[in-house]
Amino acid sequence: KEDFDPKDHQHLRYNPLRDSWVLVSAHRMKRPWAGQIEKPPEEHIPRFDPHNPLCPGNTRANGEVNPDYDSTFVFQNDFPALQPNAPDPDPDQHPLFQSKAARGICKVMCFHPWSDVTLPLMKKEEVVKVIDKWAELVEELGATYPWVQIFENKGAMMGCSNPHPHCQVWASNFLPNEPALSDRSQRSYYQKHGEPLLLQYAKQEAEKKERVVVESSYWLAVVPYWATWPYQTLLLPRRHVLRISDLAKEEREDLADIMKRLLTKYDNLFEVSFPYSMGWHGAPTGPHLNQDNSHWQLHAHYYPPLLRSATVKKFMVGYEMLAQEQRDLTPEQAAEKLRNLPQEHYKNREN
């Protein structure tokens, strides 16, 4: 009987955060690709564009003028999906036609005054300012809202409609699906094992090493055992931390450093500004601030779409949408590839 080899034999892996499975079929990388070729990410972005509503001093859609900012800059999204006031839907509902009120606030946060930089190309001190602002927004909006979602869509391939380095922060009066799922999973693991799921996980991965991409004194970035996107990573603190606002000064500095290192690896993989969606998950806020959240561990998810090259992405389509997510290389193969890439950004090497 043949020995099991994850690189040759398809198998399922369990995602304990989402309580679901992913199909790993690494042998599928052998098939030729004759499908859609994406536009490669834009490489020549002007530092300042007088028509870009995110640049310092420019006028936005609603007529407001941006200040001449020189670090981060936060403003209310001009086309928010969540607004603070919206009337409640009719409460008298059939079980198959249920709706609920949704209220919240959507902010945009520019990382830097220049359009031609990205986090890995920014100075460490500049990235620390981004982290400080994230922490501030979680405190401010989290004072009342149960969930504050910080997320970055990077690159046109990920629906980002503006090349200026920025992220978004959407706070809501409800716990969205994904954090609700993650809350449930972390809680039940904690009840069963007496230790936070992701703290236990980080310890194991730090020992096993095979899925580690970069590590530092306070942080660890791995391609998780259950990754669905080809080069998906999970960024975790080594100590038990509930929310980004709980990070100490040295942990923030170390985070800026490991983020720069991780994102440099990403950019170096196909020598392009690597597209992804990323976001932070921490213990819920608002009314949850007074509850026990010991089962929670702060973490960031990075979901990059590229699979084979700068222009061939992984399509999560038919089988993935209707049955189950499927990946074409093992998480260990992805981690090894990223780990072995140079630490220096290809753009800096060019000069």
Place this chain on the structure above:
Amino acid sequence: KEDFDPKDHQHLRYNPLRDSWVLVSAHRMKRPWAGQIEKPPEEHIPRFDPHNPLCPGNTRANGEVNPDYDSTFVFQNDFPALQPNAPDPDPDQHPLFQSKAARGICKVMCFHPWSDVTLPLMKKEEVVKVIDKWAELVEELGATYPWVQIFENKGAMMGCSNPHPHCQVWASNFLPNEPALSDRSQRSYYQKHGEPLLLQYAKQEAEKKERVVVESSYWLAVVPYWATWPYQTLLLPRRHVLRISDLAKEEREDLADIMKRLLTKYDNLFEVSFPYSMGWHGAPTGPHLNQDNSHWQLHAHYYPPLLRSATVKKFMVGYEMLAQEQRDLTPEQAAEKLRNLPQEHYKNREN
């Protein structure tokens, strides 16, 4: 106090099949779009291409020669994600590093010998043959496998790498995430209400009418109340049917007809061959054949990516991946738009 209007006020809607919520923010359609523009779907496909491995008489990657088929044609996928034999992973596992064996079979099914037709442009009798073949494959593979997933990725935008009209059929030795979720939801609804969820739903929608796109004596296609993709639809039989193989002759003919009508509306929306991923969900098979599946109702999901035009799709990215799915027009607006489109295909009108 302002009256609630779903077109103006963001709200959440409950998806009873997936036990999750979608954020509906219809006022967001007002924002301008400056993001990625997709390549419009290819409109000029040769009827026969000597290099296309799906055309009759051509040689495939593994050296096999296709027959000179004149209707449907089924063969084993040359790069299958699931193979019938794969050894079991090591059973001794930590709860955070769990894997399971995955075995199965992947087939490709051509709908027609010509590359330049699609289901809405095929003759009704030809579509009936596709349905008959689907039923046959569910019977054949479902004799042993617990799940047989029929799905079609249509268009390069949906990761389809071959323009020849075809779908795929992947059978597995496990119940994948999505059907497992749907099985659970339908079962608990049935236990509580004594009627299958989707049978009850179809009745209600047939009365309400506002989300109906097309209907016939045996079938109903609606933009579901909880749709996440802009023009997502759900195709349902009016009577209680467990599996596609249970459909009577007249129900298959009627299905061919309503599929042609639905897909014609789709193509007419932006006057392009409309991209989507679609698939069938019916009661599980294999060992489940001997169990009570009264809670199940056969249905097809259509997930099309386009939002604003033939070249602007909806991006399910940052907030959607990390928090919750969000849509920019109400399901009622989408249904009305589709319903009011001409019944005749724009390509037939041109001639």
